[in-house]
Amino acid sequence: MENKAIICRDLTKQFGDFKAVDSISFDVDQGEIFGFLGANGAGKTTAMRILCGLSYPTSGTALVAGFNVYKQQEQIKKNIGYMSQKFSLYDNLTILENIEFYGGVYGVSRKDIKTRSTELVSTLGLENEAKKLVGSLPLGWKQKLAFSVAVFHRPKIVFLDEPTGGVDPITRRQFWDMIYQAAADGITVFVTTHYMDEAEYCNRISVMVDGRVEAMDTPSNLKKKFNTHSMDDVFYELARGAKRSGD
Amino acid sequence: MKQLFVFIRKEFYHVFRDRRTLLILFGMPIVQIILFGYALSSEVKNIGITVLDNSHDIQSEQIISKIQSSSYFQMQEPSLNYPDIERQFREGNIKCAVIFPVNFGADLYTTNGAQIRIIADASDPNTATILTNYLNAMIADYLQQLNPNIQPSYQIIPEMRQLYNEEQNGSLNFIPGVIALIFMIVSTALTSVAVVREKELGTMEILLVSPFKPVMVLVAKAIPYLVLSLVNFIIILLLSVYLLDVEIRGSLVLLFAESILFIITCLSLGLLISNVTNSQQTAMLISMMGMMLPTLLLTGFMFPVENMPIVFQVISRILPSRYYYDIVKAVMLKGLGFRYVWKETLILLIMSVGLLALALKKFKIRLS
Amino acid sequence: MRIMIFILRKEFRQIFRDKTILAMMFVMPIVQLIIMPLAANFEVKNVNVVYVDHDHSSYSQKLLHKIASSGYFKLAGNPDSYKKGLKMIEEGNADLVLEIPPGFERSLVREGSQKVNLSVDAINGTKSALGGSYLRSVINDFNSSLDVNIKLSFRKPDHTPAKIIIKETNWYNPRAEYKYYMVPGILVLLLTLIGGFITALNIVKEKEIGTIEQINVTPIKKWQFILGKLIPFWIVGMTVFTIGLIVMYVIYGIFPEGSLLTLYVFAAVYLIALLGLGLLISTFADTQLQAMFIAYFFMMVFMLMSGFFTNTESMPDWARKMSNLTPVTHFIKVVRLIVLKGSSFYEVRTEFFYLIGFAVLLNGLAIYNYRKTN
Numbered sequence: 011m012e013n014k015a016i017i018c019r020d021l022t023k024q025f026g027d028f029k030a031v032d033s034i035s036f037d038v039d040q041g042e043i044f045g046f047l048g049a050n051g052a053g054k055t056t057a058m059r060i061l062c063g064l065s066y067p068t069s070g071t072a073l074v075a076g077f078n079v080y081k082q083q084e085q086i087k088k089n090i091g092y093m094s095q096k097f098s099l100y101d102n103l104t105i106l107e108n109i110e111f112y113g114g115v116y117g118v119s120r121k122d123i124k125t126r127s128t129e130l131v132s133t134l135g136l137e138n139e140a141k142k143l144v145g146s147l148p149l150g151w152k153q154k155l156a157f158s159v160a161v162f163h164r165p166k167i168v169f170l171d172e173p174t175g176g177v178d179p180i181t182r183r184q185f186w187d188m189i190y191q192a193a194a195d196g197i198t199v200f201v202t203t204h205y206m207d208e209a210e211y212c213n214r215i216s217v218m219v220d221g222r223v224e225a226m227d228t229p230s231n232l233k234k235k236f237n238t239h240s241m242d243d244v245f246y247e248l249a250r251g252a253k254r255s256g257d
Numbered sequence: 258m259k260q261l262f263v264f265i266r267k268e269f270y271h272v273f274r275d276r277r278t279l280l281i282l283f284g285m286p287i288v289q290i291i292l293f294g295y296a297l298s299s300e301v302k303n304i305g306i307t308v309l310d311n312s313h314d315i316q317s318e319q320i321i322s323k324i325q326s327s328s329y330f331q332m333q334e335p336s337l338n339y340p341d342i343e344r345q346f347r348e349g350n351i352k353c354a355v356i357f358p359v360n361f362g363a364d365l366y367t368t369n370g371a372q373i374r375i376i377a378d379a380s381d382p383n384t385a386t387i388l389t390n391y392l393n394a395m396i397a398d399y400l401q402q403l404n405p406n407i408q409p410s411y412q413i414i415p416e417m418r419q420l421y422n423e424e425q426n427g428s429l430n431f432i433p434g435v436i437a438l439i440f441m442i443v444s445t446a447l448t449s450v451a452v453v454r455e456k457e458l459g460t461m462e463i464l465l466v467s468p469f470k471p472v473m474v475l476v477a478k479a480i481p482y483l484v485l486s487l488v489n490f491i492i493i494l495l496l497s498v499y500l501l502d503v504e505i506r507g508s509l510v511l512l513f514a515e516s517i518l519f520i521i522t523c524l525s526l527g528l529l530i531s532n533v534t535n536s537q538q539t540a541m542l543i544s545m546m547g548m549m550l551p552t553l554l555l556t557g558f559m560f561p562v563e564n565m566p567i568v569f570q571v572i573s574r575i576l577p578s579r580y581y582y583d584i585v586k587a588v589m590l591k592g593l594g595f596r597y598v599w600k601e602t603l604i605l606l607i608m609s610v611g612l613l614a615l616a617l618k619k620f621k622i623r624l625s
Numbered sequence: 626m627r628i629m630i631f632i633l634r635k636e637f638r639q640i641f642r643d644k645t646i647l648a649m650m651f652v653m654p655i656v657q658l659i660i661m662p663l664a665a666n667f668e669v670k671n672v673n674v675v676y677v678d679h680d681h682s683s684y685s686q687k688l689l690h691k692i693a694s695s696g697y698f699k700l701a702g703n704p705d706s707y708k709k710g711l712k713m714i715e716e717g718n719a720d721l722v723l724e725i726p727p728g729f730e731r732s733l734v735r736e737g738s739q740k741v742n743l744s745v746d747a748i749n750g751t752k753s754a755l756g757g758s759y760l761r762s763v764i765n766d767f768n769s770s771l772d773v774n775i776k777l778s779f780r781k782p783d784h785t786p787a788k789i790i791i792k793e794t795n796w797y798n799p800r801a802e803y804k805y806y807m808v809p810g811i812l813v814l815l816l817t818l819i820g821g822f823i824t825a826l827n828i829v830k831e832k833e834i835g836t837i838e839q840i841n842v843t844p845i846k847k848w849q850f851i852l853g854k855l856i857p858f859w860i861v862g863m864t865v866f867t868i869g870l871i872v873m874y875v876i877y878g879i880f881p882e883g884s885l886l887t888l889y890v891f892a893a894v895y896l897i898a899l900l901g902l903g904l905l906i907s908t909f910a911d912t913q914l915q916a917m918f919i920a921y922f923f924m925m926v927f928m929l930m931s932g933f934f935t936n937t938e939s940m941p942d943w944a945r946k947m948s949n950l951t952p953v954t955h956f957i958k959v960v961r962l963i964v965l966k967g968s969s970f971y972e973v974r975t976e977f978f979y980l981i982g983f984a985v986l987l988n989g990l991a992i993y994n995y996r997k998t999n
Contacts, residue, residue, distance in 0.1 A: 101834075115845055278914060281918045287921075369790075413688065415740075541914065554661065
């Protein structure tokens with residue numbers, strides 16, 4: 011296996027009779043921006059949790075950053091970053107304190123924490139807010155901050171779970187600029203979303219329906235294949251027959 | 258009207274989905290009743306006692322066996338000397354010690370008589386007094402046995418009657434207290450948290466924009482808790498009657514009516530609290546800590562209010578639970594009628610109306 | 626462990642920024658220690674006795690006088706019929722009714738004994754019950770001072786009667802004040818609240834907000850996270866304990882008779898046990914409301930069963946066994962023993978083992994329950 015970021019074979023997660031994730035297989039290359047699409051309830055989040063080491067698969071195999079999801083969860087965690095829908099920065103800590111915490115937890119040296127946080131803060135234009143509590147920031151900034159914190163320790167892969175929920179289009183655009191930058195720096199980006207227009211920004215996407223991967227290719231190839239102009243329509247074609255949609 | 262029902266039904270769903278809270282809600286009074294009814298009592302029995310018998314004659318042993326066979330005491334290891342006694346006190350095994358001097362039996366019939374020394378652990382002053390009284394009575398009894406030919410002394414014999422509680426049921430007065438507490442928890446705390454939760458989640462705005470009158474929003478939130486409180490109330494009553502053999506002497510109808518009144522008072526309080534804060538944590542802390550503690554201490558079912566400093570007595574008069582407690586005692590346990598409780602009822606009524614009005618006013622102000 | 630330092634720094638920052646926790650930490654101990662003992666009072670005084678005296682003899686007067694001067698009772702009224710006396714109880718103006726029958730003195734002298742009627746408002750709980758038994762002993766006392774009896778005792782009997790003189794001493798609380806009993810107990814209550822409540826709430830809050838998920842993805846190990854919660858709150862608890870001890874001394878003049886060190890060691894272990902309980906509760910609750918309720922439930926049961934209000938010895942067997950299964954029971958016992966009696970560590974070693982057992986059990990369960998991966 012030549013240094014692929016993520017390798018997945020017949021990965022399954024079953025709860026009783028219910029197969030949340032039904033034997034999915036795919037590879038993600040290093041430095042790729044991989045979009046993981048699907049309706050709510052299709053199994054995206056469950057799959058991602060397995061890849062992050064938060065959950066054991068029922069069967070199948072997966073290697074994340076070269077580590078086994080069954081036996082090497084702790085190694086996986088050291089080498090990935092994560093940002094969830096809820097953003098999860100501590101509201102009652104300042105920006106710098108949040109950075110210091112996560113940096114330290116991931117083993118970034120004190121010196122590097124200092125240098126990188128100054129960088130981070132100036133890149134985001136938040137110099138004046140650095141000592142303010144995160145809770146006082148508007149949503150868009152919190153979200154960009156959360157992403158920066160997620161890649162602060164230069165992980166091999168960063169997992170983003172619906173990162174742009176509830177945010178205006180301009181901020182979304184800025185967010186994706188940050189994602190491009192990270193990918194350019196060599197970080198693999200694994201992002202789930204149900205905004206179909208964001209799918210266009212990815213190198214490759216896969217679409218999950220009812221726990222299975224129903225399509226996987228570049229956005230343009232998929233549009234050609236389904237003879238549509240937008241990812242929205244691609245998705246519609248795939249998900250029409252879905253049994254599970256919505257929570 | 259139909260819309261109101263739909264709304265109320267949604268509120269019920271919210272409440273019943275939270276299984277854990279429900280479990281505790283119903284479990285708590287049940288456990289409390291069982292504890293108060295069966296496990297706890299202010300009686301004094303099985304208290305550890307040690308004896309230092311320096312005399313070892315028949316008489317001292319007779320007294321010792323009297324103590325041993327008494328259910329008030331649990332005889333622990335006999336002591337050989339004072340340090341032994343001290344050690345047993347410090348180990349927490351005894352609360353009382355009896356010491357017989359040398360030559361106890363012989364000294365009995367001398368003019369000065371024989372001495373018995375009783376040491377009581379006065380950390381808990383009441384227990385100490387009661388224990389000493391028991392021992393005194395036992396010894397007096399023994400003396401009576403020894404002196405059968407002596408003309409018995411003149412005695413006034415008090416005959417005790419336990420009013421309202423002929424069967425000597427442990428701690429009846431706790432029941433009204435338990436009821437009052439549950440109402441406060443369910444109606445005040447839960448209601449306030451439910452409303453504030455809505456505010457925190459942001460769904461309150463949605464409701465306010467709907468065709469509902471704002472008052473209806475509050476009413477709909479409060480109704481499930483009214484029902485919950487009543488169900489709890491019925492459970493407590495059933496338990497008291499069937500498990501603890503308590504008689505409901507007064508009118509059930511009056512009892513229910515008064516309870517509904519008190520529940521409304523608590524609900525109003527909850528609604529008022531929900532208006533002063535936007536955070537669930539604060540609402541919880543105010544209603545549980547802020548209300549609970551005074552209710553527990555100052556309503557009068559745990560500790561007698563008359564013995565407290567004036568400040569507390571005044572605060573006690575402001576607590577709605579105090580009036581409800583008096584009403585329930587009078588109606589349920591003493592069997593008295595409305596004549597006796599009209600004053601308290603009136604006060605509760607005024608409190609309810611006042612709190613409700615205040616809550617509504619604050620709610621409307623927020624909107625504008 | 627470098628990571629622990631970062632975790633602890635974060636926790637402490639968050640604790641000191643949380644106004645509610647700070648209030649609980651510093652305001653609550655003082656408020657509780659001052660207010661509760663004032664209210665929590667089982668002393669017997671001002672028991673309202675109304676008497677119905679059908680005899681109006683010198684003996685009945687003397688009896689009433691003795692009752693009035695005993696310091697426990699207040700002669701609250703003198704209705705002329707038992708019925709009226711009952712009414713006063715109904716109205717809440719009286720706790721006890723003493724009825725002296727007609728011909729009281731005559732029967733006493735002639736027949737040697739006479740019954741009096743003592744009706745107790747049994748709904749009024751402790752006050753009346755205790756009042757009733759105190760009244761009984763006052764009457765017994767009165768018996769022995771009846772001059773009829775005194776004359777009797779001077780008569781030369783057939784043979785010397787047996788005589789016992791009882792000498793009573795009170796140890797450990799010479800002035801028999803209730804606060805010595807209550808205040809140490811309240812101190813325990815404080816620690817219990819901090820250990821159980823606050824920890825549970827804090828962790829569940831993180832659950833609710835979602836920051837726990839974030840922690841789960843990081844290399845932070847299970848035990849590091851748990852220690853990161855236990856240590857700060859343990860320090861908070863010990864601080865509150867110290868504040869409590871200071872308040873206890875400054876306001877009540879109570880200074881532990883026994884070794885402070887022993888007291889602290891016990892407090893330390895007790896806190897660990899309680900923190901484990903808080904942790905355990907947090908694994909069962911999904912919302913702060915649930916956590917608060919579950920914690921409240923346990924606290925209430927523990928406090929009731931612990932011997933704080935009532936004697937554990939007086940409980941039925943099954944209840945006593947249950948009470949031994951709560952850590953609070955043991956700690957209250959120890960605190961009262963050390964503070965009031967000066968017990969040494971060796972003398973309370975059994976309780977120490979109990980507490981260690983609880984600490985291990987509760988924390989073990991909590992850790993087992995708390996799974997990052999499922």
